Amino acid sequence: MDIGAVTIEEQLRFKWLTGRFSWVGACHRCLPPFDERDGIQIDVRNPECDDDCFTDRWPENRGAQRMYIDDLKLLRGQLAALMSDELMLDEKRDLLVAMFGEGPAQSAIDDYAAMIGRAVQSGQRTVTSTGKVVPIGGVAAPLITSSASAQARGHTFYGTRWKPR
Amino acid sequence: MKKIVEQIRAMRLRWPGFEVAEETADKAIWFGSLVGIERPYRLMIEYGLPIASSPNELFRIFPLVRVLSPRLVPRFNVADGAPLPHVYFDEYDITLSPLCLFDPEASEWLHSDLIALTTIPWAADWLACYEGWLASGRWHGGGRHGRAKFSEGANS
Numbered sequence: 001m002d003i004g005a006v007t008i009e010e011q012l013r014f015k016w017l018t019g020r021f022s023w024v025g026a027c028h029r030c031l032p033p034f035d036e037r038d039g040i041q042i043d044v045r046n047p048e049c050d051d052d053c054f055t056d057r058w059p060e061n062r063g064a065q066r067m068y069i070d071d072l073k074l075l076r077g078q079l080a081a082l083m084s085d086e087l088m089l090d091e092k093r094d095l096l097v098a099m100f101g102e103g104p105a106q107s108a109i110d111d112y113a114a115m116i117g118r119a120v121q122s123g124q125r126t127v128t129s130t131g132k133v134v135p136i137g138g139v140a141a142p143l144i145t146s147s148a149s150a151q152a153r154g155h156t157f158y159g160t161r162w163k164p165r
Numbered sequence: 166m167k168k169i170v171e172q173i174r175a176m177r178l179r180w181p182g183f184e185v186a187e188e189t190a191d192k193a194i195w196f197g198s199l200v201g202i203e204r205p206y207r208l209m210i211e212y213g214l215p216i217a218s219s220p221n222e223l224f225r226i227f228p229l230v231r232v233l234s235p236r237l238v239p240r241f242n243v244a245d246g247a248p249l250p251h252v253y254f255d256e257y258d259i260t261l262s263p264l265c266l267f268d269p270e271a272s273e274w275l276h277s278d279l280i281a282l283t284t285i286p287w288a289a290d291w292l293a294c295y296e297g298w299l300a301s302g303r304w305h306g307g308g309r310h311g312r313a314k315f316s317e318g319a320n321s
Contacts, residue, residue, distance in 0.1 A: 088204050088235075090300040106301075113297025116202060117305020120290045127286040131199025133293035152286030155273050157294075157308025159265035160254055162247035 166276040179281035201292025250304040
């Protein structure tokens with residue numbers, strides 16, 4: 001799968017987000033183009049463990065293979081959506097829910113939101129030239145800081161209390 | 166106290182994507198975009214120097230940041246009851262409520278500060294926490310709620 005258009009920052013962010021589903025990232029990197037593979041025995045190995053054959057039960061026949069390929073295409077589209085900047089975090093949560101179920105997806109999103117919040121609260125973050133907030137000390141920091149803008153000083157979110165009418 | 170021209174110069178240098186929509190000797194308005202976590206948000210920044218004839222105009226007390234698009238999404242069923250986190254609620258259009266980016270009672274922002282080095286990165290912080298709030302239902306950015314000192318002025 002061609003991910004050449006995806007920036008390193010996006011890949012790292014995606015890697016963190018899918019850290020709870022590490023096999024997904026591996027699949028995303030290694031998926032070959034399946035479109036022309038009908039009729040050929042598919043053999044996809046776990047890049048982290050060659051003895052682990054993802055396709056050991058597939059395909060049993062061409063119909064199963066077609067279903068398998070369609071599933072992979074769907075997965076590829078979902079992964080591309082997760083890596084894009086077109087969806088907001090809550091929309092990506094909905095996509096993760098569709099892919100993995102409510103519990104794991106919400107848990108990963110909650111952890112991610114908490115990590116960002118901690119970075120903002122502690123000031124351990126940098127703001128890039130686009131305004132993207134990147135935690136310092138996380139996986140992306142060494143690569144991001146070279147192109148990032150100066151850190152802002154600490155601050156405390158404020159606000160007036162909500163008064164329902 | 167920083168002059169408006171100084172604020173505009175710093176904004177141009179630090180955030181060249183923000184365009185000045187209005188500029189006078191005592192007021193400026195910028196439009197520009199910031200990315201919180203995932204998507205860019207279009208913002209309006211309004212700031213004016215304090216003047217004796219309009220001492221209560223909120224944008225002359227500190228820079229006002231409003232999110233224009235995508236519109237903020239109020240949630241009326243969240244645990245703490247507030248449909249948006251850390252804003253000065255605008256009674257006419259809640260989605261245009263100015264963001265509460267710092268504690269004014271702690272003097273975290275002064276007119277001697279540059280908007281480019283404070284307000285804008287703080288707004289990015291807010292947007293990142295807002296996206297997390299939308300997705301998780303919890304505000305993880307900390308902060309506090311103060312007295313109603315500024316609540317009536319948001320619609321100035």
